[in-house]
Amino acid sequence: MDQLLLILLNAAWQIAALALLALGLAIVFGLLRILNMAHGEFVMLGAYAHVIAGQLGLPPLTALPICILVVGLVALLIERVVVRHFYSRMFDSLLATWALSILMREIVEMIWGRAYRNVPMPVEGLVQLGGVSYPGYRLIVIFLVIAGFACLWLWYRKSLTGVRIRAVVNNPSLARASGINTSRFSAAAFVTGCVLAGLSGLLLAPMLGVEPSMGLDALIRSFFALVVGGLGTLEGLGIGVAVVGGVQAGLSAALSQTAGYLGVLVLAILFLWRRPDGLYRRR
C-alpha cells in the first residue's frame, strides 16, 4: 500500500515537472507555430538565476526576479533580432532556434564554465503522508503546478486577453484588421513562453543540479509530451504530460529506467506515425 502511494506520488511529481517544462514550448508553438529548439536553453538559463543570485551575494529568493528579468530580456532580444523573421516558416525557425540553442549554451559555458553547480533545496525535510515520507519541496512544486495550470486555464477561457489570443491564433489577418497589434502580441507570446521555461528551470534546479547542457533533456521530454498530447492547446498539453510522465514513471517502477525511456520513445514514434495531431485534436 505504501509502495503504491509512493509510486503515485512519484508519478505526480514526474507529471508536474514535465508539465512545467513543456508549458513554455507549448505556448510558443501553439501561438506562434515556432518549434523553439532553444527551449531547453531557456530552462537552463532560468536555473542559472540561482547561480547569479549566489554570485551577487543576494538571498536565494531573489533568484525569482533575476530569472524573470534575465530570461525575459534575452527572449525579447532574440525575438526582435531573430525569431520574428521566421513566423510562419516552421522548418526555417527550427534551424534558426537550434543554432540559437548552441550559441546560448556556448555563451553560458564561457561565463560560468562547464562545472556542475548545486542549488540547495529551498525547503528541506520530508513530509509524512501515511507510511510514506516525501520531500516537502516536491509537494510544494506539485501544488504550485496544479494551482498555476488551473489559473492559466480559467484566464485563457474567460479573460479578454484570452479571447484576443484565440483570435490571433485562429485568424491572424482578421485579428489585425480588428485592431489587434499582432507584432506586439507575438513578442509577448514568445517572451512569456521563454520566461515560463526559465521558471521551470528555476524550480527544478534543486532536484537536478545546474550545468550548461541540462537543457537538452528538457527539450526532448517536452517535445514528446506535445507530440502525444497534441500541439497547441492547454488541454492537449495536460493529456500529453500525464501520458508521457505516467508511462515513464510506471514502467520505471515496474521494470527499469531503460524500460521507462523505451516506453516513452515508442509512444512518441507511434504518435508521430499514426496520430500526428496527438490525443487532443483542435476543432
Added chain:
Amino acid sequence: MTLFRTLAIAGALAAGLATAAPAEIRIGVVIPDSGPSSLFGPASRNVAQMAAEDINANGGINGEPVKLFFADVGVPPAQSAQAAVRLWRGEEIHGFAGMHNSAVREALIGQFRGKVPFVYSGVYEGGECAPGTWLTATTPAQQLAPVIPWLVEREKVGRWYLIGNDYNWPRDTNDAARDIIAETGGEIVGEEYVPLGSQDFDASLQRIQASGADAVFITLVGGDSVAFNIGFGAFGLDKQAIRFGTLIEENTLAGIGAAGANRLYSSLGYFANIETDKAKAFATRYADTFGADASALNALSQSVYDGIMLLAALGNAAGSMEVEAIAAVADGTAYESPRGEPVLKGTHADQTIYLADGTGAEFKVVAHFDNVAHGVTCD
C-alpha cells in the same frame, strides 16, 4: 654578386634544415578539449606543463629536453584517433600520454599498434594488455579491494545495492565488487543499470529503500551521479545506507551539494586536498603557477601528470623511446607522483589509493592504502 647571395641563402637554409631535426623528445598529450570531459581539459593541460618542467629540470629524457604537443581527443573515437595520428606523423612524436575514455583509448591503440610508446592515465575498468601501452590508470581491483573491507568494518554494513550506468566500466567494476563483497561476508540485495543521461531516479530510490540495503555502491557518472545523489539525500535515504563510488570526484561532489552528500564515500588515486607533504606541495605549486581561479584538480586531470612522468621514467630506464627497448625494462619502473610512490608492475602501476568522506560536500580523506596491487594479468 647575385649568384653569391643566392648561394649564401641556400646554404643558410640548408644549415637551418639540418639543425631543425628534433634534438628534443616530442611528447603527444592526448586529452579532451571538447565533449563532456572537456571540463577536465584545462587542468590536464596545466599539469602536463608541470610535468614537462619537472622532466626538463632533471635532465630531460636521456639528456634531451621534452616538448609537449596536444591533440583533442574529446571528439568521437575515430576522429580522436585521426587527430592523434596527424600529430604523430606531423610532429614526429616520440611517445604519447593522456587521459580519455576507454573507447578513445582503444581507437588510439588501434592506430599506434605498438609502434610508439603510450601511457594511459585516469580511472578505468582494467584489462588493457596491448603492446606498447603502459597504464597509471587505477583499476576496480585497486579502488575496491582495500576499501570495501574497510567500510564494512567501520560502518558495519553488509547488504549492498549496486547501481551504475549501462556500459562496460560500471559492469566490469561491479564484477570486481561482487567478489570482494562476497569475501567480506556481505550480500548483494539489488543491482541495476540505467542508460547514460538519466535524470529521474525515483524508481531506483524506491527499490533501494524497499531492498533494505545498508550500503549502495555507485558507478553512475557525471550528471547521472549528481541527480541520483541529490534524490538520495532528498528522500532521506542517507539515514538508511552509506554510499560509496569509484568515480565521484570534486566536480561531481560540488554538483551533489551538502544536502545530498551525507555519508557518501569515494575512493580514487587522488583528491585535491590530500594531506601528504608531496600532495600539498603539488597543489600549492599548481595554485601559485596557474592562479587560485585555475581549473580545479581532480583524480582525472591530475593523472595526466603521472602519465607523462611515467613516460619519461620509461624512456630514461630504456635509454631510448623505442617500444621494444622500453618493454624490456618497464617492469619495476618507479615514477614521480604527488599520489605517493607508484611502481610499474607489468604494464600497470601499483599505487596508493585514498578513501574520502564527502559529508558536507567537502572531501575529507579518511584512509589511505599504499602499494595496492592493480590486479590486471596480461600474458
